[in-house]
Each structure stands twice: as C-alpha cells, then as structure tokens.
Amino acid sequence: MTALRDQLVARIVRSGPITLADYMADCLLHPQHGYYTTGDPLGAGGDFTTAPEISQMFGELLGLSLAQCWLDQGAPAPFCLAELGPGRGTLMADMLRATRAVPGFHDAMRLVLVEASPPLRAAQARALDGYAPHWVEGVTDLPDLPLFLIANEFLDALPVRQFQRADDHWRERMVGQQDGTLTLGLSGPTRPAALDHRLEDTRPGDIVELAPAASAIAAELGQRLATRGGTALFVDYGDWRSLGDTLQALRHHAPADPLAEPGQADLTAHVDFEQVARAATPAAHSLLTPQGVLLERLGITTRARTLAASLDGRALEDHVAAHRRLTHPQEMGTLFKALALYSPDHRPPPGLEPAAVS
Ligand code: SAH
Numbered sequence: 001m002t003a004l005r006d007q008l009v010a011r012i013v014r015s016g017p018i019t020l021a022d023y024m025a026d027c028l029l030h031p032q033h034g035y036y037t038t039g040d041p042l043g044a045g046g047d048f049t050t051a052p053e054i055s056q057m058f059g060e061l062l063g064l065s066l067a068q069c070w071l072d073q074g075a076p077a078p079f080c081l082a083e084l085g086p087g088r089g090t091l092m093a094d095m096l097r098a099t100r101a102v103p104g105f106h107d108a109m110r111l112v113l114v115e116a117s118p119p120l121r122a123a124q125a126r127a128l129d130g131y132a133p134h135w136v137e138g139v140t141d142l143p144d145l146p147l148f149l150i151a152n153e154f155l156d157a158l159p160v161r162q163f164q165r166a167d168d169h170w171r172e173r174m175v176g177q178q179d180g181t182l183t184l185g186l187s188g189p190t191r192p193a194a195l196d197h198r199l200e201d202t203r204p205g206d207i208v209e210l211a212p213a214a215s216a217i218a219a220e221l222g223q224r225l226a227t228r229g230g231t232a233l234f235v236d237y238g239d240w241r242s243l244g245d246t247l248q249a250l251r252h253h254a255p256a257d258p259l260a261e262p263g264q265a266d267l268t269a270h271v272d273f274e275q276v277a278r279a280a281t282p283a284a285h286s287l288l289t290p291q292g293v294l295l296e297r298l299g300i301t302t303r304a305r306t307l308a309a310s311l312d313g314r315a316l317e318d319h320v321a322a323h324r325r326l327t328h329p330q331e332m333g334t335l336f337k338a339l340a341l342y343s344p345d346h347r348p349p350p351g352l353e354p355a356a357v358s
Contacts, residue, residue: 059094089127292333
C-alpha cells in the first residue's frame with residue numbers, strides 16, 4: 001500500500017531531505033505509484049470534481065471565447081488548439097461542440113493535449129473520438145503554430161516549494177523522515193533571488209511558495225504567444241500573490257494529511273498568478289478575474305435559461321444548482337479565477353481586461 005512512502009524514506013535516508021516540490025512530483029506523477037499515473041481522480045467516485053464536470057456551460061462559453069480570440073487575431077490557419085491537463089476530456093468536448101458553427105475553426109485546428117496520465121489519456125481519447133487529438137508530454141512539444149490554449153485546474157497540480165521567512169533570509173520547508181515516517185523540517189538559511197521582492201511584503205515566520213514548473217511552462221508559452229500569436233486561458237484557484245501554506249491533500253472529497261499517504265491523495269497548491277504572468281513576459285496578460293464574473297460577462301445566465309427551457313424535475317434542479325456552483329461567490333465564483341496570456345499585438349479574450357503595463 002505504501003510502496004511509494006518506503007521508496008521516499010529510503011531516498012531520504014540515502015541522500016537527505018527533499019524539497020516539497022520533489023515530494024509532490026513523486027506523489028502525483030511517479031510512473032508506478034503516482035496519483036495521476038494510476039487512476040482517474042475526477043467525479044463522484046473520485047477525490048474531487050471540476051467546473052467542466054459540473055456543467056457543459058463552462059466549456060461552451062470558454063470555447064466560444066477562445067474561438068473569438070482566433071477570429072480577432074485574423075483566423076490564422078493552421079493553428080494549434082491545445083489543452084493542458086484535460087482530465088476526462090469533458091472541457092474540450094464541450095468547447096468543440098460549441099465551436100462547430102464558427103466558420104473555418106475546426107478545419108484549421110490541430111488539436112493537441114498535454115497529459116501525463118495514461119488512464120486519463122484513454123478517457124480523453126473516448127471523449128474526443130472523431131477529433132483526432134494528438135498527445136504530447138509537455139508545452140515544449142507543442143507544434144510551432146499560433147496557439148490557442150486552455151487549462152482548467154492544471155497549474156494547481158504542479159509542484160511547489162515552500163519557504164519560511166527568517167529576518168532577512170528564508171529557510172526552505174523540506175520533507176525528511178523519522179523512524180520511517182515522513183516529517184516536515186526546515187533547511188539552513190537561503191536567499192533565492194526569486195523571493196527578493198517578497199522581503200517587502202512579508203514578516204518573519206510567513207510562508208511563501210514558488211512554483212518552478214508553473215513558471216517554466218508560462219515562460220515557454222509566453223515566448224510562443226509573443227512570436228507566433230495566440231491566447232492562453234488559465235482558470236484555477238489562487239490569487240495574484242501567494243502568502244501562507246496552501247498545500248492541500250484531498251482524498252475521497254475530504255481533506256487529508258499531505259505526508260500521510262504519498263500517491264493516494266490529490267496534492268495541490270493555490271496558484272500564484274503573479275508568478276505565472278511575470279514568467280510569461282513578453283506575452284501580455286489580462287487582469288486576474290473571478291470565475292463568476294467572467295462567466296457572467298460571457299453570458300452564462302442567458303445560456304442557463306436556454307438550457308433550462310428543455311429541462312424539468314430533477315434535471316432542472318441540478319442545472320440550476322450547477323449554474324450557482326460555478327458562479328456564486330460562496331461556491332466557485334470567487335475562489336476560482338481566470339488569467340489570460342496573449343500576444344502583445346492583440347486584445348485579451350472577451351470578458352477579460354488588459355492589465356495595465358507596469
Ligand atoms: N482540466 C481537467 C482536469 C483537472 S485535474 C478538468 O478541469 O476537469 C489535473 C489534470 O492535469 C489531470 O488531467 C492530470 O493528469 C494532469 N496533469 C497533472 N500534472 C501534469 C503534468 N505535470 N503534465 C501533464 N499533465 C498533468
């Protein structure tokens with residue numbers, strides 16, 4: 001059951017404590033024991049659910065929004081339509097159904113999915129039967145084309161490092177072991193350059209997070225968007241600047257101890273969208289916008305009414321609840337936020353405003 005814990009303990013005994021990012025990477029993506037590599041965590045029988053699994057409206061509205069960006073940028077052909085971490089393929093299936101009527105969009109697209117999980121790749125193949133998707137390992141493998149990209153709840157699955165502030169320096173939170181049990185400890189003093197600006201807005205004892213993998217992906221996308229054109233839309237939970245320990249483990253829809261059962265629970269951290277936007281320079285970025293606000297601006301209420309007209313009974317109740325869940329400030333409406341990265345020659349997607357150039 002705990003083969004991964006035994007491996008981690010052996011590794012720590014051999015070569016010392018590991019960063020939280022290394023720990024998270026093994027828990028999520030270890031080839032034999034990783035959380036994503038071994039199963040399908042989405043849905044009622046899994047550990048969590050996501051916006052596209054709650055309602056088709058999410059994918060429809062965001063699909064049309066990306067298609068509008070494509071039109072606004074001169075309808076380049078061919079172009080790459082990409083998704084990072086497509087889960088069961090539901091979001092992309094809804095996007096493609098909604099954009100069928102956009103002239104030329106499907107003919108010009110090359111559909112590419114970045115997915116690490118073999119079982120989820122199989123689910124995506126089923127959901128996208130007929131659209132000929134192509135899978136790649138990472139964003140560096142995307143084709144060299146104008147890029148229109150979506151990623152929902154992808155960045156939160158990428159590993160983070162955590163640093164605790166001392167006076168004018170930091171100590172990194174490291175995973176060690178004691179008698180075969182995984183424990184959290186602190187490294188010696190360190191001063192990563194990426195945290196220099198955080199000495200301004202933190203106090204001794206505060207914890208901040210760095211997401212090196214998210215920053216590397218944003219940097220690669222930023223280069224592509226600036227040179228080839230296109231738009232990338234990220235939706236996730238998080239804030240403009242992270243403060244505090246946001247690492248969380250979820251198992252069967254309930255919180256769990258992140259160190260207790262490596263590989264058995266979903267591990268995520270809140271997204272620090274400022275790090276993503278900074279890393280993506282020279283691409284432009286939008287203002288960070290609450291999911292509820294974005295969906296309202298894209299017309300979710302009108303779409304919800306249209307769908308409601310053909311529903312009754314339990315199906316109608318579920319539909320009304322799903323609309324509320326996606327948009328209400330006390331549900332997903334405020335916690336989840338959207339950030340677009342886009343070619344600096346163009347405008348942000350519908351519903352999002354450009355950030356002031358600093
Ligand atoms: N976007 C989907 C699924 C979110 S779960 C939805 O909204 O329902 C996170 C997804 O990202 C899963 O598909 C997972 O397998 C994938 N993933 C996580 N880390 C990844 C990585 N480093 N590279 C590629 N895919 C990854």
